Amino acid sequence: MPLLGHHAFITGGSRGIGLACARALLADGARVTIAGRDAASLERAAAQLSPGVATCVLDVTDEAAVQAAVAAAARQLGPITILLNNAGQALPAPFAKTSSRHWQQMLDVNLTGAFHCTQAVLPQMLDQGWGRIINIASTAGLKGYKYVSAYVAAKHGLVGLTKALALELASKNITVNAVCPGYTETDIVQDAIANIMRTTGRTQEQARAELAAGNPQQKLVQVEEVANAVAWLCQPAASAMTGQSIAVAGGEVM
Numbered sequence: 586m587p588l589l590g591h592h593a594f595i596t597g598g599s600r601g602i603g604l605a606c607a608r609a610l611l612a613d614g615a616r617v618t619i620a621g622r623d624a625a626s627l628e629r630a631a632a633q634l635s636p637g638v639a640t641c642v643l644d645v646t647d648e649a650a651v652q653a654a655v656a657a658a659a660r661q662l663g664p665i666t667i668l669l670n671n672a673g674q675a676l677p678a679p680f681a682k683t684s685s686r687h688w689q690q691m692l693d694v695n696l697t698g699a700f701h702c703t704q705a706v707l708p709q710m711l712d713q714g715w716g717r718i719i720n721i722a723s724t725a726g727l728k729g730y731k732y733v734s735a736y737v738a739a740k741h742g743l744v745g746l747t748k749a750l751a752l753e754l755a756s757k758n759i760t761v762n763a764v765c766p767g768y769t770e771t772d773i774v775q776d777a778i779a780n781i782m783r784t785t786g787r788t789q790e791q792a793r794a795e796l797a798a799g800n801p802q803q804k805l806v807q808v809e810e811v812a813n814a815v816a817w818l819c820q821p822a823a824s825a826m827t828g829q830s831i832a833v834a835g836g837e838v839m
Contacts, residue, residue, distance in 0.1 A: 588613040592666055595607050595617065596670055602771060606811070613819070618639040619631065627641075639658060648701045654705075666717065667716070670718070670721060675691075677780055678733075711757060718750065722743045724834050726744040781796075806833055
């Protein structure tokens with residue numbers, strides 16, 4: 586159990602990639618706090634996990650709430666040494682119809698939320714002399730996608746933040762990496778499928794096939810595949826891995 590004694594704080598932890606990562610880190614011995622905006626979803630997720638999992642209702646765009654949540658989590662389960670910035674949102678719109686409000690929302694949720702959480706947790710990692718910060722970006726942080734320009738810009742920003750912070754912390758025994766899934770079986774992808782069906786008249790299977798077509802393996806990525814990459818990066822044996830953006834995408838990005 587390589588993560589025994591460590592405390593992982595996971596945003597967007599009630600479903601999808603966040604929930605799969607919580608399960609993987611628990612299996613490696615970590616204590617886990619899952620955070621999200623919906624209390625009922627968090628409770629359902631906690632019921633699927635270890636009885637010792639803590640939950641935290643949190644909007645990552647609220648800086649004061651993040652500071653308070655991180656402090657409370659540390660009091661409950663000990664200092665946080667693993668941070669998974671997984672909370673995210675993707676809303677489609679052609680660039681010409683992307684309002685400033687839409688633009689700011691994508692930046693707030695996908696980029697500024699990670700900034701708030703990292704600033705709140707970092708002092709605990711520095712005190713402990715050990716840390717793992719993992720940002721769930723996207724292949725959208727490594728390439729472009731049409732009709733989601735605000736989301737793509739935010740995820741590119743998250744990859745940039747990963748690189749800059751990795752350099753700052755390289756001598757502090759704290760690693761910072763990004764995991765960049767391709768289209769994955771999550772609520773975000775279900776929303777994308779529904780949008781394709783609504784705007785094009787395609788069936789659900791046709792919409793799924795359209796998303797999977799960009800993956801050379803011709804499939805959607807599974808959340809457990811993303812969680813496996815995250816769990817490996819958290820292990821002490823991955824101490825030389827920092828500043829990396831790892832695509833979990835079936836060869837879509839090389």
